[in-house]
Amino acid sequence: MPDRAPLDPVTARWIPWVVAIAFFMQSLDGTILNTALPAMARSLAEDPLRMQGVIIAYMLTVALLIPASGWIADRFGTKRIFFSAILLFSFGSLLCAMANSLGFLIFARVVQGLGGALMLPVGRLVVLRAYPRSELVRIMSFITIPGLLGPLLGPTVGGWLVEILSWHWIFLLNLPVGAVGCYAVWRFIPDLRGAERTTFDGPGFLLFGAAMVLITIAMEGLGELHLPHLRVMLLLFAGMACLAAYWLRAGRDPEPLFSPSLFRVRTFAIGILGNLFARLGSGALPFLVPLLLQVALGYSPAQAGMSMIPLAAAAMLAKSVARPLIERLGYRIVLTGNTLLLGLLLASLGLVDEQTPYALLLAQLAMLGAVNSMQFTAMNTVTLIDLDDASASSGNSLLSVVAQLSLSLGVACAGALLGGFTAAGSAEGVESTLGAFQLTFVTIGVMAMLAAAIFLQLAPTDGRRARRPEEHVES
Incomplete structure (x- = not known):
């Protein structure tokens, strides 16, 4: 490993907390929404069965963008991208709370997904680059906990907010947390980049991104979406074909995505x-x-x-x-x-x-x-x-x-x-x-x-x- 400047004590102490905040925001949002879908449907005068698009829009945005997260962080720096990810996620949450139609809500979820796709991988990359490998177990132990708590607390918190207040508060809850997160990133997160500038693998990203989107839809089709099995198999086959094409191409590309x-x-x-x-x-x-x-x-x-x-x-x-x-x-x-x-x-x-x-x-x-x-x-x-x-x-x-x-x-x-x-x-x-x-x-x-x-x-x-x-x- 190349030499790196040692972290000052304050930065070393606060980085895990900042990353943990981002992890908690994303993991909580992933499950808190499900409880509120019926109330959101009533408020927007929509059929509850059509509300799955709210979940799918976020899910597909994350699946598509995650493969490019490493290159983006290397190109623009972890500090700037981590800050932008939390800001985008928070801004998307505000747009969700302001939504007065299903179409606008789906658009807002895409904006939220742009931030959500970057928060987890870039946050973990900060830890990987900021600390020596001897500290990795300790830091990963700490930042993993919010990711475990979010899905467990989400349904209960979501139900309580909908019952006591309104579904809008599911998204408004992210704003103060996001504000604290943005300040903490700007104050404590170092700007870490890769040692070498690499060219973005555009064709590889399209192949791998298509594979992730198709396979993710196929998996969700077996679960919440209740798609016909024939359609699920076609989606899964198409996704695996894109994935195979990516790895065959990556074997001869000098700078592949993965x-x-x-x-x-x-x-x-x-x-x-x-x-x-x-x-x-x-x-x-x-x-x-x-x-x-x-x-x-x-x-x-x-x-x-x-x-x-x-x-x-x-x-x-x-x-x-x-x-x-x-x-x-x-x-x-x-x-x-x-x-x-x-x-x-x-x-x-x-x-x-x-x-x-x-x-x-x-x-x-x-x-x-x-x-x-x-x-x-x-x-x-x-x-x-x-x-x-x-x-x-x-x-x-x-x-x-x-x-x-x-x-x-x-x-x-x-x-x-x-x-x-x-x-x-x-x-x-x-x-x-x-x-x-x-x-x-x-x-x-x-x-x-x-x-x-x-x-x-x-x-x-x-x-x-x-x-x-x-x-x-x-x-």
Whole structure:
């Protein structure tokens, strides 16, 4: 790694907080909106079934722009782009709150998506470039927590705001947070760029962006959009064809958007594949757990929200354990064991029914929150830890792409399984919503456990750069 100027103590202390604010804004927005869609439809005099465009517009904008985030940050600097991302997201939120028609609201969501697509990858790139690899586990542990809390708090907060105030406050809530974030970025975030100026791979971006959009629509088509299976397969086939064309082209392009040479880094290759499959369970968690509590067990929205507190609290506490555990045991043991444990805990929710003691349910959710938090921290860190500065931007953007795809895939799989088990039960004359949830959790848990085979391919010494004592942040 090239020499870099040491961070002053104030900057080193505040960078993780600034990045965490941006992560929380984006992750909260991703789920808080769903609860408000019926109220928004009534206010705009629209059919609730047409409101999916509000979600799709944001989702597709993010999927299209994320692949270019690394090049944009290298070209214009992390400080300027991170500031612009939060400003765009906040401005888009204001436009959403001012919307008086569905068309204007969809336009506002596109503006919001332009900022949202850059916030997460550029924020993580700041951390990757500002701190030595020995600090990466500690910092990633901290900034991962808001990303876990947002999807869990979103439905409850969204329902409360709609009930007590109005749906406009879902978006207005972002304005003071965005103002604080913009000030903090301008005050504390350093302006970091790549060592070399590269040419933007326009054709590669179009191929990869088209692939991400088509695959994302296909995944959502299995879930919330309820597209016919034939259309889903056509979209998925077209997306995979664009993706194959991109990688074939990237192999002979001197400056591709994502270079195939990234996968020569062992930890990066294993981390990317592990992220893709292990996140199936993590991605399904914010979708399935609130539904289980409210639909199958009859909890009120307030009760369901309160029940998620142990999960969120345990996720926050687990961040203090991640670094010493990884330093002691290594990434191979931690990720293999933690992935198996995550799958077992997801499957254990298939045992929950009306007779399950409430204290036991809370204990299950707390353990799930801690293990899920550890999983995110270890997976993200092992993926990035051995990349040099020249590859950091591209590799970080590809990790963001995979995270976006696997989240959609996890929700789509959970929705498809839940619908399939419900339909199968109805066909057999046994209508049990709880039974469908139980089978879905068991299946998702088994699927998540299979990712342990990927992390088992890590060598005991992989990720050792995290434990180099000679690298440190000056303070």
